[in-house]
Each structure stands twice: as structure tokens, then as C-alpha cells.
Amino acid sequence: xxxxxxxxxxxxxxxxxxxxxxxxxxxxxxxxxxxxxxxxxxxxxxxxxxxxxxxxxxxxxxxxxxxxxxxxxxxxxxxxxxxxxxxxxxxxxxxxxxxxxxxxxxxxxxxxxx
Amino acid sequence: xxxxxxxxxxxxxxxxxxxxxxxxxxxxxxxxxxxxxxxxxxxxxxxxxxxxxxxxxxxxxxxxxxxxxxxxxxxxxxxxxxxxxxxxxxxxxxxxxxxxxxxxxxxxxxxxxxx
Numbered sequence: 524x525x526x527x528x529x530x531x532x533x534x535x536x537x538x539x540x541x542x543x544x545x546x547x548x549x550x551x552x553x554x555x556x557x558x559x560x561x562x563x564x565x566x567x568x569x570x571x572x573x574x575x576x577x578x579x580x581x582x583x584x585x586x587x588x589x590x591x592x593x594x595x596x597x598x599x600x601x602x603x604x605x606x607x608x609x610x611x612x613x614x615x616x617x618x619x620x621x622x623x624x625x626x627x628x629x630x631x632x633x634x635x636x637x
Numbered sequence: 638x639x640x641x642x643x644x645x646x647x648x649x650x651x652x653x654x655x656x657x658x659x660x661x662x663x664x665x666x667x668x669x670x671x672x673x674x675x676x677x678x679x680x681x682x683x684x685x686x687x688x689x690x691x692x693x694x695x696x697x698x699x700x701x702x703x704x705x706x707x708x709x710x711x712x713x714x715x716x717x718x719x720x721x722x723x724x725x726x727x728x729x730x731x732x733x734x735x736x737x738x739x740x741x742x743x744x745x746x747x748x749x750x751x752x
Contacts, residue, residue, distance in 0.1 A: 525682065558742075565742065565743075565745060566681075566727065568742070571738075571739075579739050613680055615680075620738060621738060622669045622739075626681075626740065627683075628680030628681040630678075630679060630680050631679075
């Protein structure tokens with residue numbers, strides 16, 4: 524158990540809908556990362572937050588947004604969903620925003636868009 | 638732009654045989670390098686990391702990796718494979734740039750272990 528929790532575990536929704544994925548980092552970790560894992564694109568970095576502020580951005584679509592709250596939990600919002608958004612979404616946390624620290628991954632949320 | 642290349646999307650070894658999973662990175666400066674493992678239906682977990690200390694890094698479960706700057710490689714090895722090592726392995730590189738640190742993961746190598 525990494526100490527990172529993600530909810531829900533599974534999510535099935537229709538095209539055009541909007542969903543929110545939630546992540547609670549390990550106790551004490553200030554940085555949260557979001558990743559998308561799919562068979563065709565592998566593990567893609569989406570976005571990083573550090574202590575409530577956006578720190579780095581990856582291949583995140585404009586239909587997707589995220590935020591980190593004062594209690595350090597984070598939410599990833601996916602809107603106008605398309606079939607291609609079906610994937611595993613992972614949240615990870617680390618003590619700082621520095622690259623020399625490993626990331627601790629949650630169990631993931633499996634999103635299925637029908 | 639930095640990138641990570643894992644040679645071989647699938648590797649199959651016999652139980653007790655040497656495991657060698659290859660990773661090459663492209664970076665103009667020495668980056669931070671990581672190997673993660675993902676078991677079925679689980680998140681990734683850290684095996685080991687290189688952060689500019691010793692070039693030979695020992696990790697969990699008997700794995701180790703050697704940083705070779707001249708070859709821009711960070712290959713993962715284990716002397717003797719166990720059935721429980723069957724999983725997907727990801728090499729990752731992290732370094733600073735505009736917009737903070739970014740971690741780039743390789744495409745992954747799935748390790749099969751035959752009895």
C-alpha cells in the first residue's frame with residue numbers, strides 16, 4: 524500500500540459526459556501528479572501540482588483540468604468525454620516537487636467511456 | 638527534449654535465468670533515473686533510482702541497475718528470475734526544465750517468467 528488513495532476505482536460513463544476523479548496523497552506529500560495509461564499511448568504525464576499550485580504540465584487536453592485543494596487532495600476533471608478517453612488514470616505523490624524524489628502511485632481509476 | 642527508450646516491449650526468461658531489461662535515455666545533462674514495476678491491476682511502485690551518487694544502484698527484490706553516461710543507458714538486471722517477477726517494468730527520467738520537473742516514462746517492458 525503506497526498510502527495514495529484514489530476514488531472511484533471504476534467509472535463507466537457515456538460520451539459527452541463529465542467526471543471527476545479524486546486523489547489523496549500520502550501524508551506529508553505536497554506534490555501530486557496525474558497520469559493517463561492506455562494501451563496505445565502508454566503512461567502519459569498530464570499535470571503536476573505542488574502545495575496547491577500548478578507546477579508542470581504535460582500532455583493534458585484542454586477538456587481536462589485539475590486542481591489541488593488546501594488539504595492537498597487533488598481532483599482531475601474530464602469533460603466532453605470521448606471514447607478515446609477510456610484509460611487508467613493514476614495519481615502519484617511525492618514529498619516535494621523536485622525530480623530526484625520518487626513518486627508513490629495510487630491504485631488508479633479505470634474510466635470506461637461508452 | 639528528453640525521452641526514454643525501452644528496448645523490447647516483451648521479454649521472456651526462464652525461472653532462474655538472468656533478467657536484463659534495457660533502457661536508454663536522451664538528455665543533455667545527467668538526469669534522475671528510475672525503474673518502476675507494475676503488477677496486474679495495481680499502480681506503479683519504485684524498484685530503484687539513480688540520483689548522481691553511485692552508478693550501480695541496488696533496488697528491491699534483488700534488482701539493480703547501472704548508470705552508464707557514455708552509453709546513456711540505465712539497464713535493469715536481476716541475476717536469477719523468480720515467477721513473482723512477472724510484471725511490467727517502466728524506466729523513467731526526470732529533469733528540470735521550463736515549468737518545473739517533468740518525469741517521462743518509457744513505453745514499458747512486460748517480463749514473462751517461464752517455469
